[in-house]
Amino acid sequence: MFDGWGQLGTAFIGFMTPHTLFNVLWATFLGIVIGALPGLTATMGVALLTTLTFSMPHTEAIMVLICIYVGAIYGGSRSAILLNIPGTPASAASTLDGYPLARQGLAGRAMGISTAGSWLGTLFGILCLALLTPVLSELALTFQSFEFFWIAVFGVVVAGTLAGGDPLKGYIAGFLGLWIATIGQEPYYNYQRYAFGFTDLAGGIGLLPALVGAYGVAEVLQAMRGPAIKAVASKIDSIVPRIEDVLKYWRTIFRSGAIGVWIGILPGLGEDAAAWSSYAAARRASKEKEKYGKGSIEGLMAAETGEASSVPGAIIPVLTLALPGSAPAAVLMAAMMIHGLNPGPNLMLESPQFFYQIIAMLVIADMSKLIFGFVLVRPLIKILLVPRERLMPVVFVLCVVGAFSITSRVFDIYVMLAFGAIGFVMRELKFNMAPLILGLVLGDLLEKNLTRGLVLSDGSLVPFFTRPVSAVLAALTIISVLWSIPAFSEGVRRLLRRQPTQSG
Amino acid sequence: MAMAESTDLLPHEQPAPPRTDLWIAVVFFVFATAVAWQAFLMPTYSDQKGMLYTAPGLVPGFYGVVMLLLSIWLGYRAVRQGALHARTAAPPDGKAADVIDARLLSAAGVCLFFIIGLIGRVPFWLASAIFVTSFTGLFEWQPGQPWPQRTRRITEAALLGLATGISITLVFEKVFYVRLP
Numbered sequence: 001m002f003d004g005w006g007q008l009g010t011a012f013i014g015f016m017t018p019h020t021l022f023n024v025l026w027a028t029f030l031g032i033v034i035g036a037l038p039g040l041t042a043t044m045g046v047a048l049l050t051t052l053t054f055s056m057p058h059t060e061a062i063m064v065l066i067c068i069y070v071g072a073i074y075g076g077s078r079s080a081i082l083l084n085i086p087g088t089p090a091s092a093a094s095t096l097d098g099y100p101l102a103r104q105g106l107a108g109r110a111m112g113i114s115t116a117g118s119w120l121g122t123l124f125g126i127l128c129l130a131l132l133t134p135v136l137s138e139l140a141l142t143f144q145s146f147e148f149f150w151i152a153v154f155g156v157v158v159a160g161t162l163a164g165g166d167p168l169k170g171y172i173a174g175f176l177g178l179w180i181a182t183i184g185q186e187p188y189y190n191y192q193r194y195a196f197g198f199t200d201l202a203g204g205i206g207l208l209p210a211l212v213g214a215y216g217v218a219e220v221l222q223a224m225r226g227p228a229i230k231a232v233a234s235k236i237d238s239i240v241p242r243i244e245d246v247l248k249y250w251r252t253i254f255r256s257g258a259i260g261v262w263i264g265i266l267p268g269l270g271e272d273a274a275a276w277s278s279y280a281a282a283r284r285a286s287k288e289k290e291k292y293g294k295g296s297i298e299g300l301m302a303a304e305t306g307e308a309s310s311v312p313g314a315i316i317p318v319l320t321l322a323l324p325g326s327a328p329a330a331v332l333m334a335a336m337m338i339h340g341l342n343p344g345p346n347l348m349l350e351s352p353q354f355f356y357q358i359i360a361m362l363v364i365a366d367m368s369k370l371i372f373g374f375v376l377v378r379p380l381i382k383i384l385l386v387p388r389e390r391l392m393p394v395v396f397v398l399c400v401v402g403a404f405s406i407t408s409r410v411f412d413i414y415v416m417l418a419f420g421a422i423g424f425v426m427r428e429l430k431f432n433m434a435p436l437i438l439g440l441v442l443g444d445l446l447e448k449n450l451t452r453g454l455v456l457s458d459g460s461l462v463p464f465f466t467r468p469v470s471a472v473l474a475a476l477t478i479i480s481v482l483w484s485i486p487a488f489s490e491g492v493r494r495l496l497r498r499q500p501t502q503s504g
Numbered sequence: 505m506a507m508a509e510s511t512d513l514l515p516h517e518q519p520a521p522p523r524t525d526l527w528i529a530v531v532f533f534v535f536a537t538a539v540a541w542q543a544f545l546m547p548t549y550s551d552q553k554g555m556l557y558t559a560p561g562l563v564p565g566f567y568g569v570v571m572l573l574l575s576i577w578l579g580y581r582a583v584r585q586g587a588l589h590a591r592t593a594a595p596p597d598g599k600a601a602d603v604i605d606a607r608l609l610s611a612a613g614v615c616l617f618f619i620i621g622l623i624g625r626v627p628f629w630l631a632s633a634i635f636v637t638s639f640t641g642l643f644e645w646q647p648g649q650p651w652p653q654r655t656r657r658i659t660e661a662a663l664l665g666l667a668t669g670i671s672i673t674l675v676f677e678k679v680f681y682v683r684l685p
Contacts, residue, residue: 051682052680052682054682055680055681056680166519168574168578168581169528169578175567175570179539179568179571186560188558189554189558191546191547191560193543193546193560193561194564217615220611221608221612221615224610224643225608225611387644389639389643390640390664392639393636393640393668394636394664394668394672396618396635397618397632397636397669397672398672400618400623401672401676401682404683404685405676405682405683410624410685413619413623413685417616417619429520430519450563451557451558451563454555454557455555455558459555
């Protein structure tokens, strides 16, 4: 235990250099700006910065990405409160009570609540990450290929079922992502799959150019398509959070923090689901339900705490199972892989200090977010008013630089462009992008473990269903698919509703 | 999910019309068939004592079959929801939709021009400057705008373009040591 505290202390001390702190400040600031600007999301920010920080040492690069992630999720609430437009999908729930508060002349108080809720939520999430990661890693070390195969399938299926929207389209997107991951040379015979003689395609589809396209380019097109955003002027009162708001709603903070962490851990769901679920749970338990949607302090606190706590929550499965809990966490995981780290159960064995560094990074990013929460009110309002006609071309140039920078292949720019088009069209057709991204990230894990498992069992599928953890994961995957069939889920709900009546 | 209890659905959670879903199902059916067929044609390396379960086509073939089944499910659901009988609803405001599509096509066009027409042909800073200037200038162009105002907008666009091109080149080449296209 004391060794752990020592390693954590070493990690903190290691980051207390002017160079690192400078990186923390600009990255958190950039994250907040990215999050606050409608049309730019946390996933896009992390994807873009992954490519641009490629040449940095791995701890510095991951620190920058975590600051961007934490900052962007928080920054989204600024435009939600001031413009009634969520800066990121995660902040959609914050518009419900944040904007009414701003219209009542309480924009400053709303931003104070958002800052306090977000700061406490991330801290709660970090605590859960610190406690749960070693336990889960220990458990995951007992897993074999059979379990990892199911973890990958479970991830894609759960993301399809629960990430929002039509589950059936979620599955299609997930399997499309898995298929895209098979393009290029396969691992056993170096056979070129779906390359059609093109050398570039034989090298496979780069994960990051695809992510930059699906999120960056698609979002540029989406933003340019929509009608112009009109800013709403609002008087800014004091932004310092009130202690009584925090003390009065401490139950809401803990509940939302726990919900956020849990949803963060579930593969692919992400911060928006965490915010909505926390908001709904707080409303159900509230004594002042009538205030919800009209400027409820509790509602805003719940949404902000939930989304912020899901950030460390989404990193827990990355560190323990190589299974991202959200789309930005998927990109973060890809960044770890690019930097030679091995996310998953072996991470705690191979580089235990990295686990403590992640905790330190999250705490530092959270503190930096708190500072900017107080000092970045008026400058951010000015940034929010930058016309997207001027912002989006700059973002597009950064996307091009980002796509090219990893392998210096012009082909990757075309990959980015193609995925931009795919991402845009799929969004227009009401597909959720999270399962596609998860499929892309987990494709390699799934294929390697499926074939390795089959080799180990000499072609038998039995161990995939009979080993205890495999059986549980298989059952959960099947239930998840069945649950998305309305007739099945309604039947189960009816059955559950009937049982208490019968027993009573 | 509980989240939908009291609030509107997010944009991606809104259901698409059944007719659209039917078309998506058709496209994915054709695509998944092609994926599965290509996988079937891949060698099994049985002549090199390769095992069936390490055959290159096994996993992508499995994905192809799953996508095929899912597309059939989507098509069946769309038909049950009346895709074959539903009338194509006219957009609520045709003129607004046209303007939106024109903006989208313009944005896509300028982006394509940047990648295909500029990158690799002129230095990156200049390519970026031309792209940002033309993008901003195009979208800020308003018919009937007085010339002094228009000249000011174009000058601002050109300055933004130059600033972007030069700053991105300097920051990424000199600070991040990133190679530029």
